[in-house]
Amino acid sequence: MRLLTHNMLTSHVKGVESGYPLIIEAAEVVLRNVDFNADFIKRMLAKVNWDVLYQSAKAIGHLNDIPEQLQPNMESDEGFLRKAHHVLLEVEIKEGCLICPTSKKRFPISNGIPNMLLGEENES
């Protein structure tokens, strides 16, 4: 599971008010090689929750030197865009777990695929 995907995911356990962000427990992290598209990264910077991205990257030890806060003119800095690209798309949590911050419900990640099913379906 990529960190960009994690940034978009929220827990959907019924009755839970705040299921975002999901806490990451990473057992295995791998690095991928994804083509860099500056325009795409700029658009993603406007969409993502940067604080969640930063904290998640930090929690799994893959900060890649990204700053804690976004500065206004960073979008024209290609060096920064490439670092952000790496963190958003190239760091993959292969094995681990996502945990709802409120209910503590666990959503396992296996072979890079998070299992977001609720209830009995999630018992395997």
Add this chain to the structure above:
Amino acid sequence: MKLKQLESYLQMVDTFDKPKIYLEQYATTPHIAAHMLYNIDTMYNDIQGKVICDLGCGCGVLSIGASMLGGCLIVGLDIDDDALTIAKTNIDEFELENVQLIKANITDSEFFGNNIFDTVIMNPPFGTKDKGIDMEFLHRALKLASTSVYSLHKSSTRQHIKKKATEWGAEMTVVAELRFNLENTYKFHKHKSVDIAVDFIKFDCSSVAI
């Protein structure tokens, strides 16, 4: 990439070993998938540089095609482990680095916010087994996409879909009329193949407010 090239790549995508009837599983044919995706890319520019969701991705043929045409992140969702296993194998064999799979139930409450994706591309179940599931997929898709949803639905449901789409604030265009030939996919079919008239529809969701 040329259309013929895309179609020949998609012919190499592995499909279901044992399709599950209750999920209406069948693989979108390489021919239809290639034409759909090529259209979405060249006519509407909704693939290159976009974040795309494939709802009910099955073995991943639409996700894989979208990646090949330049989508930046493709997220494929499916409820079925077996399908996801096949999809993952396909993705790894093509060495695609930007396709992300998620095991999920579309009808569960939302675990993605609204307008998270640029584009949703899907071949959802038609609702022959689970009545109304096609509209659930559509409703969910319209919430997920900020720009467009591209989907396949039985032509016989066209008026009903148009009514609901309007209700939900989405503008609908039938891009093409197709004929699906489901070759005896399921054992209970009496005839060798079943011909179904299918609409390839584009929904403009920029004013969806649900």
